[in-house]
Amino acid sequence: MIRRELSKAEITAAARKLGAELVGYAPVSRWEEYQNLREEFYPHHVWPLTKTVISLAIPSLFPIVETKISHLYRSQYNNTNSLLDKSAYMLAAFLNRNGHAAIPICRDGYGVGVLKEKPIAAFSHVWAGYYAGLGSIGWNHTLVTRQFGPRHRLVSVLTALEIEGDPMIEGNLCNKCRLCEKGCPTQSFSGNKQDKYSNMEKAACTNRRERFKGPFEHCGFCLKVCPIGEDRKLYKSTDISKYFNEAKSFAAWSSGVGANISEWRGR
Numbered sequence: 622m623i624r625r626e627l628s629k630a631e632i633t634a635a636a637r638k639l640g641a642e643l644v645g646y647a648p649v650s651r652w653e654e655y656q657n658l659r660e661e662f663y664p665h666h667v668w669p670l671t672k673t674v675i676s677l678a679i680p681s682l683f684p685i686v687e688t689k690i691s692h693l694y695r696s697q698y699n700n701t702n703s704l705l706d707k708s709a710y711m712l713a714a715f716l717n718r719n720g721h722a723a724i725p726i727c728r729d730g731y732g733v734g735v736l737k738e739k740p741i742a743a744f745s746h747v748w749a750g751y752y753a754g755l756g757s758i759g760w761n762h763t764l765v766t767r768q769f770g771p772r773h774r775l776v777s778v779l780t781a782l783e784i785e786g787d788p789m790i791e792g793n794l795c796n797k798c799r800l801c802e803k804g805c806p807t808q809s810f811s812g813n814k815q816d817k818y819s820n821m822e823k824a825a826c827t828n829r830r831e832r833f834k835g836p837f838e839h840c841g842f843c844l845k846v847c848p849i850g851e852d853r854k855l856y857k858s859t860d861i862s863k864y865f866n867e868a869k870s871f872a873a874w875s876s877g878v879g880a881n882i883s884e885w886r887g888r
């Protein structure tokens with residue numbers, strides 16, 4: 622295999638061609654410097670050759686996110702998942718082909734049962750995106766970006782190639798409006814204004830998912846309600862109050878008809 626030097630611009634262009642809208646670079650030293658995670662979740666502990674993490678994001682198109690809970694969103698979710706894994710795999714293959722060892726870390730793919738038992742992942746794409754300068758950690762534990770707020774999906778490529786890191790976001794893109802907390806039908810978020818981000822009761826959200834598998838498993842009020850993101854302006858979506866009526870209806874409906882849904886699913 623012939624080793625060919627690749628510039629950062631070349632790698633970014635390759636990632637964009639493969640479908641990534643946002644591309645950021647994080648040297649592994651940032652995990653050590655900021656120590657937000659336990660050591661076993663550092664990328665160079667996951668794969669010892671890692672020198673740089675390339676974070677890739679694909680937007681969840683806002684008008685489709687707004688239709689949640691819907692088959693339209695479910696389809697978008699499945700499509701973005703395939704695209705994420707394919708983009709990361711092909712970018713890693715591109716780096717390897719040019720003599721730079723790389724592996725993709727697939728997008729989050731939890732089984733609900735596993736998530737309930739042990740709600741942690743071997744690698745956090747959200748923190749990778751944060752260290753790669755793509756966004757801030759939001760009150761709702763998502764990566765809040767300038768372009769799409771929290772309405773995107775992430776994947777990562779670990780590489781042995783040393784690439785200059787992108788500047789991290791200064792300050793916080795999340796304005797702590799806590800609309801995500803107010804809209805959550807399972808009251809999964811809580812905390813005080815001075816906290817960096819909320820306490821999240823992951824089990825509450827997971828239990829909802831488990832109860833309403835199929836088209837109803839994708840709730841996402843905490844994504845569509847977030848006021849941050851250029852996508853909201855692009856699609857001229859400024860009325861946030863409507864989501865609260867939806868959230869209330871969903872909470873009332875789900876507590877009232879859960880048994881019927883189970884019967885319906887059993888048919």
Ligand code: SF4
Binds near residue numbers: 760794795800802
């Ligand atoms: S809705 Fe408000 S508090 Fe929640 S993530 Fe977005 S900006 Fe932060």
Ligand code: SF4
Binds near residue numbers: 807
């Ligand atoms: S997906 Fe729905 S239930 Fe889960 S945290 Fe977000 S708003 Fe709450």
